[in-house]
Amino acid sequence: MASKLKNITRAGIRWLIPLGLTILLVWALFRKVNFTEMMQIIRNGCDYWWILAAMGLSIVSHIVRAARWRLQLRSLGIRPPFPALCCSIFGCYALNLVFPRLGEIWRVTYISRREKAPFTTILGSLVSDRLADTAMVGLLTLLTFVVANRAINDFLEKYPVGQDAIRLLSSPLLWIAGIAFAVLIAGILWAYRKTSAVGRLLSWLRQVWEGFASVGRMKGKWAFLMLTIGIWGCYYFQLYLAFFAFPFTRNLCSESSLAFGLTPCLLAFVLSSIGMAIPSQGGLGPWNIAIMFGLAVYGINETEGAVFSILQWSGQTVMLIILGIYTMAYIASSRRNSVASTILSK
Numbered sequence: 001m002a003s004k005l006k007n008i009t010r011a012g013i014r015w016l017i018p019l020g021l022t023i024l025l026v027w028a029l030f031r032k033v034n035f036t037e038m039m040q041i042i043r044n045g046c047d048y049w050w051i052l053a054a055m056g057l058s059i060v061s062h063i064v065r066a067a068r069w070r071l072q073l074r075s076l077g078i079r080p081p082f083p084a085l086c087c088s089i090f091g092c093y094a095l096n097l098v099f100p101r102l103g104e105i106w107r108v109t110y111i112s113r114r115e116k117a118p119f120t121t122i123l124g125s126l127v128s129d130r131l132a133d134t135a136m137v138g139l140l141t142l143l144t145f146v147v148a149n150r151a152i153n154d155f156l157e158k159y160p161v162g163q164d165a166i167r168l169l170s171s172p173l174l175w176i177a178g179i180a181f182a183v184l185i186a187g188i189l190w191a192y193r194k195t196s197a198v199g200r201l202l203s204w205l206r207q208v209w210e211g212f213a214s215v216g217r218m219k220g221k222w223a224f225l226m227l228t229i230g231i232w233g234c235y236y237f238q239l240y241l242a243f244f245a246f247p248f249t250r251n252l253c254s255e256s257s258l259a260f261g262l263t264p265c266l267l268a269f270v271l272s273s274i275g276m277a278i279p280s281q282g283g284l285g286p287w288n289i290a291i292m293f294g295l296a297v298y299g300i301n302e303t304e305g306a307v308f309s310i311l312q313w314s315g316q317t318v319m320l321i322i323l324g325i326y327t328m329a330y331i332a333s334s335r336r337n338s339v340a341s342t343i344l345s346k
Helices: 002-030 035-044 048-075 082-096 102-115 119-147 149-158 160-169 172-191 196-212 221-243 256-275 286-296 302-345
Strands: none
Touching: 035 302, 048 082, 048 119, 048 221, 048 302, 082 102, 082 302, 102 119, 119 149, 119 221, 119 256, 172 196, 221 256, 221 302, 256 286, 286 302
16 A cells, blocks of 8 residues: 555656646746737737648658657567557657656557567667657757857857856866766676676666667668658758748748748757757647747747747647547557457457
């Protein structure tokens, strides 16, 4: 009973912290917004066809992500049907709208049970999946520093905390402390490697590594790279399409000095991608604030930035809900077909 209560308490805390953070950030998002102007833009200042186009491109990004994951799983000898992989991605992001980060565990569990494959091996493939995404965000951030240098300087001047963060990250003491901590952990694991607890941990880490290392030995490494570029290209251009939905962002796309809106979009995109690392329901709050800041650098006021971010976020959320419903229907149908096949085989 005590163990069950403890698990419930942990689950509640994991859910309440992101929810509380979301509420706090949404309050920060709207506290300076002119709601009268905001409603006017929503009613008359948005071409919703561009929002729909961005929603359609988001579906393509999920399908491309499923295709990339299929390459990894095939190298591990796991071959789920492609529709099941697509639904695992759809369901993952739909679940993240309610329980941040839980969607990733769900998609690994779903494929593991469906294919009767080791959970930790599939989890390892997810780790490499996410590391590839992290590498892309890093490369895009470096590109942003090159093409949007003025915007970065404005950020550092407006927010001194940015200067403090860069100073901290560039401190040799931080890196020395990090390396020392890693060596200490490795030493403890080595010293107690023959205990059952550490043995189980090392076995789990080996299985995770097997899934992670699948990228290095799999066939189709170049296909993996191209699909990774495809995923992030879809992400970027679905935001760029939304620029054409509003007069104030459409103007950015008509200025050749801003690379026809590509540079402002890149800054907003990179900031929003980094913002998604903050756990919240579907990115609500950190994603919107990051977008607002990226647009503010190019003269978009807080109300216009809030409308843009809310409508774009809402469009993506509606699409994820639809995809989540489709995923539930697909899983239910697959189970019925499996039961029917079992009965007929008997």
